[in-house]
Structures are given as structure tokens and as C-alpha cells.
Amino acid sequence: VKFVFDTTVAAGFSILETQKEFIQRYRRRHHDSHALPMFTSSCPGWIRYAERVLGSLVTPHICTARSPQQIMGCLVKDYFSKQQKLSPEKVYHMVVAPCFDKKLEAVREEFYNSLMDTRDVDCVLTSSKKL
Secondary structure, eight states: OOOOOOTHHHHHHHHHHHHHHHHHHHHTTTTOTTSSSOBOOSOHHHHHHIIIIIGGGTGGGBOOOOOHHHHHHHIIIIIIHHHTTOOGGGOOOEEEESOTHHHHHHTOGGGEETTTTEESOOEEEEOOOOO
């Protein structure tokens, strides 16, 4: 491991993008039946449940802002790799998270960057606390 990052900055970006989307949806609420309500969650388990079980009743209302994990992946693979003069595929981005579902999030098709030929997050290790 050469670098360790905290996702706090990415969480801030995620909140800003969520706020921006809410304002856009609020402004078009009178002519777009799917504008409101807006559901948001950085829990990939809930997102997966909504997509697979609740379907079209809920999915148009889900906020499209990326989670902090995926924003951090973009920052590492795009911005940071350029700063280090590395090609993105040479950077292996691993996340340590307490949630098993973060693995499901990392392998979603929309988080593969075909231009850079790499995933935003390459690996998720799940931490666990024994009781």
C-alpha cells in the first residue's frame, strides 16, 4: 500500500450532488410525475432491493448521485492517477468497508469506465467486528 485515503471528501461531494439533483427535481415537479419524491441512499443493499423488488414504482425516484465509495473511486482513478503520472489501470483501488453490499456496488456495470478500461473500485474488503 502506497497511499491511504479517507472518503470524507467524497462524502461531501456526494451530498453536494444529491442536493443539486433535489433542486433540479423540485423545479420540475409540476411537469414531471417522477421528479418527487426523491429517495436517496448510499446503502447498496437498499438500492439493489429497490431495483429488484420494488421496481418501477420506486426506481424513477432514486437519486442518481454516486455514493462516497464510487466518487472516491473516480477521484483516485482519474484525478489522483494523473497527479501521480500513472495510467488509471496501473492504480489498484481497494476499499475497506464494514458493509458486505459495498462489494455489489463496486461491480455494478455503470461503475466500469470503458474509456480508461478500469473499474472505479477494484476490490472491497469487508471489515467485521467480532462480538
